[in-house]
Amino acid sequence: xxxxxxxxxxxxxxxxxxxxxxxxxxxxxxxxxxxxxxxxxxxxxxxxxxxxxxxxxxxxxxxxxxxxxxxxxxxxxxxxxxxxxxxxxxxxxxxxxxxxxxxxxxxxxxxxxxxxxxxxxxxxxxxxxxxxxxxxxxxxxxxxxxxxxxxxxxxxxxxxxxxxxxxxxxxxxxxxxxxxxxxxxxxxxxxxxxxxxxxxxxxxxxxxxxxxxxxxxxxxxxxxxxxxxxxxxxxxxxxxxxxxxxxxxxxxxxxxxxxxxxxxxxxxxxxxxxxxxxxxxxxxxxxxxxxxxxxxxxxxxxxxxxxxxxxxxxxxxxxxxxxxxxxxxxxxxxxxxxxxxxxxxxxxxxxxxxxxxxxxxxxxxxxxxxxxxxxxxxxx
Ligand code: CAA
Numbered sequence: 001x002x003x004x005x006x007x008x009x010x011x012x013x014x015x016x017x018x019x020x021x022x023x024x025x026x027x028x029x030x031x032x033x034x035x036x037x038x039x040x041x042x043x044x045x046x047x048x049x050x051x052x053x054x055x056x057x058x059x060x061x062x063x064x065x066x067x068x069x070x071x072x073x074x075x076x077x078x079x080x081x082x083x084x085x086x087x088x089x090x091x092x093x094x095x096x097x098x099x100x101x102x103x104x105x106x107x108x109x110x111x112x113x114x115x116x117x118x119x120x121x122x123x124x125x126x127x128x129x130x131x132x133x134x135x136x137x138x139x140x141x142x143x144x145x146x147x148x149x150x151x152x153x154x155x156x157x158x159x160x161x162x163x164x165x166x167x168x169x170x171x172x173x174x175x176x177x178x179x180x181x182x183x184x185x186x187x188x189x190x191x192x193x194x195x196x197x198x199x200x201x202x203x204x205x206x207x208x209x210x211x212x213x214x215x216x217x218x219x220x221x222x223x224x225x226x227x228x229x230x231x232x233x234x235x236x237x238x239x240x241x242x243x244x245x246x247x248x249x250x251x252x253x254x255x256x257x258x259x260x261x262x263x264x265x266x267x268x269x270x271x272x273x274x275x276x277x278x279x280x281x282x283x284x285x286x287x288x289x290x291x292x293x294x295x296x297x298x299x300x301x302x303x304x305x306x307x308x309x310x311x312x313x314x315x316x317x318x319x320x321x322x323x324x325x326x327x328x329x330x331x332x333x334x335x336x337x338x339x340x341x342x343x344x345x346x347x348x349x350x351x352x353x354x355x356x357x358x359x360x361x362x363x364x365x366x367x368x369x370x371x372x373x374x375x376x377x378x379x380x
Contacts, residue, residue: 009068016075019048025079031206032082032352037162038206041083042117050076050087052115055095059111066241067303070248074296077252078259081356082206084252088245089158090114094121094167097238098185101226110165110185119164123242124154124186124212125235131156132369134235135178139170139214143228148172148184148219153196154212158363161198161208164188167238168212169231181231185223192217203355240314241306243321243364247299250324250360251292257328257335257353258288264339264348275338284334291331295324315377322370325360332357 005013024041031038045051053069055061064072069091077084095114098106113119130136139152150170160166166186173180186193196211226234262285265276275281298320305313332354336343343350361367 005067005071008064009071012064012068013071013075015048016050016072017078019044020076020079024076024083028080028082029346029349029352031080033205035200035205037208038080038083038086039162041080042086042120045076045083045087046115046117049115051090051117051120052095052111053087053091055091055099055111055115059099059107060115061095061111062115065303066244066306067300070244070299070303073245073248074252074255074299077249078256081249081253081353082204084249085204085207085246085359086120086159088242088249089123090121092242092245093123093238094165096241097167097183097225097234100237101183101234102185105222106185106225114165119188120159120162121165121167122157122159122163122212123238124157124160124166124168126154126156128153128155132366134169134232135181137169137171137181139168140174141170141172141182141184141219143172143221146221148182148221148224150184150186150192150214150217150219152214154214155197156199156209156363157212158204158207158209160210160212161195163208166212167225168214169235170214172228176229178232180229181235182228183225183231183234184219185225186217186219187223190217190219201359203352203357203359236314239364240312240317243317243370244299244302244306246360246364247295247302247317247320247324250321250328250357251296251299253353253357253360254288254292254295254324254328254331257332257350257357258285258292260348260350260353261285261288261335261338264342264350268340268342281338284338288331288334291327295320295327298323314373318365318370318373318377321360321364322367322374325357325367325370328357328360 049062052061057063141148141150172182199209302316302320
């Protein structure tokens with residue numbers, strides 16, 4: 001057993017941390033306030049290879065493994081959770097399904113665009129009436145000559161307002177239930193495709209979260225990803241991978257909150273001494289650090305399972321996302337508590353981290369869904 005990161009992983013961790021602190025941290029409060037999609041951040045990250053971390057080098061990516069992706073997302077999210085999830089969606093919810101299930105032409109066309117940041121990716125699964133219950137989706141696609149005609153609405157889609165490449169799920173045969181769902185690569189300028197409501201979110205506010213509207217949208221036949229009616233398994237397999245990254249985002253947010261709490265507790269004085277001297281503060285710091293370390297190990301282990309080529313790692317991935325999200329919310333709460341009344345103002349980053357953390361228990365499968373995945377695996 002080896003708990004050490006490889007030298008490449010350590011180097012990536014150091015470099016991404018340095019970059020994130022210098023470039024992403026200073027603008028994080030501004031983009032939180034304005035809600036403006038951080039294109040400048042993305043351009044700089046594209047140059048460092050962070051938009052295609054797992055994309056093979058032959059398609060313009062950096063060719064790193066999935067543990068490395070988790071490490072990078074943790075470091076980015078530690079200072080800017082918005083940028084963390086944008087990178088996660090580009091890599092594992094858009095790049096990964098194309099890498100894994102795309103044909104040669106699709107890989108050659110779309111992976112370099114995503115890795116270079118020329119186009120940002122988005123994942124169109126959730127609908128107004130279908131969130132946890134994927135198979136309840138209403139979107140449909142029917143083949144008409146050389147095109148699929150896509151109709152439906154997708155909601156709460158991260159990156160959507162600024163994305164150029166969308167992974168979109170729709171029924172091609174409703175009678176087959178989940179076995180009748182297909183998945184398409186959809187380009188932004190597709191006739192019949194438009195954007196709807198832009199969500200004004202509580203946290204991760206600059207993620208261009210938007211509705212997708214398809215009204216007889218014409219998708220070229222060659223943009224079907226994988227087999228017709230094979231979309232449900234592609235979806236689940238992709239979420240197994242991407243949930244590891246949300247676990248990593250959670251570890252990053254939690255680590256950022258702990259770092260803020262440590263700094264503040266050393267500076268703030270009460271009863272004539274720094275508050276870090278008080279055991280009730282120390283108790284919270286110790287609890288936070290232990291929870292973060294446990295979550296980080298679950299996340300790395302899930303990434304390791306993927307890197308080792310394990311056939312199904314749904315349980316490991318769900319455990320990492322479930323646990324890391326839960327502790328991130330709790331760690332952010334404790335870190336804010338340590339800040340006292342100042343933590344409730346916008347003068348300190350902890351207020352933003354506290355708001356950002358909540359989404360972790362909701363997207364890419366709620367915590368309740370993660371427990372279902374874990375329990376089904378235990379009971380099979
Ligand atoms: N890998 C491969 N196959 C899988 C699988 C996996 N991980 N999970 C399930 N399957 C297969 C099953 O084996 C089964 O196969 P057969 O039909 O051959 O028997 C089939 O898929 C159906 O499985 P279930 O009966 O378990 O399906 P279900 O309808 O009960 O749903 C669920 C299972 C876990 C609840 C699933 O619907 C789910 O994950 N829901 C949550 C959706 C979600 O995470 N949405 C996130 C949106 S994306 C997002 O949030 C992005 C963002 O903003 C950043």
